[in-house]
Amino acid sequence: MGVTRASACAKAILLGEHAVVYGQPAIAVPIVSRRAEALVCDAAPGSAGAIVASDLGVRYPRGRSYVDDHGQFLWAAAEGALRACLGEGPWPALEIVVRSTIPIASGMGSGAAVSAAIARGIAAHFCVSLSRERLSELVYATECLLHGTPSGIDNTVVAFESAVWFRRGQGAQPLALGAPLALVMGDTGIPSRTRESVALVRRRWQAQPAPLEALFEAIGATVCQARAALAAGDLPALGRLLDRNQELLQELGVSDPALERLIAAARRAGALGAKLSGGGMGGCMVALATPAGADGVLRALREAGAADVILARLEQSGGAVV
Numbered sequence: 352m353g354v355t356r357a358s359a360c361a362k363a364i365l366l367g368e369h370a371v372v373y374g375q376p377a378i379a380v381p382i383v384s385r386r387a388e389a390l391v392c393d394a395a396p397g398s399a400g401a402i403v404a405s406d407l408g409v410r411y412p413r414g415r416s417y418v419d420d421h422g423q424f425l426w427a428a429a430e431g432a433l434r435a436c437l438g439e440g441p442w443p444a445l446e447i448v449v450r451s452t453i454p455i456a457s458g459m460g461s462g463a464a465v466s467a468a469i470a471r472g473i474a475a476h477f478c479v480s481l482s483r484e485r486l487s488e489l490v491y492a493t494e495c496l497l498h499g500t501p502s503g504i505d506n507t508v509v510a511f512e513s514a515v516w517f518r519r520g521q522g523a524q525p526l527a528l529g530a531p532l533a534l535v536m537g538d539t540g541i542p543s544r545t546r547e548s549v550a551l552v553r554r555r556w557q558a559q560p561a562p563l564e565a566l567f568e569a570i571g572a573t574v575c576q577a578r579a580a581l582a583a584g585d586l587p588a589l590g591r592l593l594d595r596n597q598e599l600l601q602e603l604g605v606s607d608p609a610l611e612r613l614i615a616a617a618r619r620a621g622a623l624g625a626k627l628s629g630g631g632m633g634g635c636m637v638a639l640a641t642p643a644g645a646d647g648v649l650r651a652l653r654e655a656g657a658a659d660v661i662l663a664r665l666e667q668s669g670g671a672v673v
């Protein structure tokens with residue numbers, strides 16, 4: 352049998368990170384130009400199979416137990432997909448190669464995309480059709496290994512590959528977009544410590560519930576206003592809401608000087624608004640540019656020392672925003 356290929360996209364949280372863990376809404380978008388890819392084929396006769404993380408240059412043979420987070424995570428993703436597709440084992444031995452153009456630990460959902468690509472690859476290899484809902488559940492289960500208590504937003508955007516309005520426990524709704532969006536992302540190059548930033552917010556919330564809940568609600572209100580601005584195609588209003596969301600994230604304590612340097616550079620270059628995206632404390636920021644101003648913002652982020660820059664243009668296509 353030949354090689355089956357499958358891929359899954361990156362994601363960016365436009366507004367609402369952290370507060371989404373506490374039941375507030377958030378908006379996230381797919382970044383389709385950056386993807387994780389899985390190549391699946393039958394293992395050589397006599398081999399138990401392996402997953403090769405080609406970007407890390409590491410091969411994880413099946414049947415070992417890994418203290419290394421990556422090996423444990425990759426095999427959890429593959430076994431979850433095998434169980435969903437073929438029922439309880441024993442399963443045929445597979446050789447799976449994974450590679451990705453999504454910066455790792457940057458707040459862009461690289462783990463969710465790798466896990467979705469593996470699940471899609473395994474399903475395609477065995478000619479099993481996995482619904483997007485089922486794929487999202489499988490990715491959520493592996494996200495729990497990485498993040499502890501994920502809100503569910505990453506797996507949802509990556510599985511559906513369209514922009515979503517997301518509220519924990521209620522799932523996702525499609526978003527309406529009144530005008531195309533030009534988003535420019537800059538990676539600080541500092542690994543974002545989502546697990547740590549989520550834990551920091553939790554400790555602060557446990558110590559001082561009332562002020563933290565007020566902050567979560569203020570973030571939620573910003574997200575609601577942003578949904579209306581997106582639907583109306585009111586880009587200046589949306590930009591101001593990104594800036595407001597960043598102020599609230601600073602108050603939460605999850606921003607940092609490297610993110611703030613890139614955010615300031617984007618605003619100076621004419622971005623309509625900018626904020627960190629994802630867990631924060633390193634990782635990526637996102638700026639909303641005018642359609643004509645995106646290249647200038649991209650250049651400014653490069654000059655300000657961004658380790659990686661990404662331009663994503665999103666538009667309404669039928670019922671979805673991609």
Ligand code: PMV
Nearest residue numbers: 368369458501502545629630
């Ligand atoms: O850093 P990322 O891309 O995994 O985003 C985390 C988003 C949080 O809201 C901070 C956590 C979550 O589970 O939603």
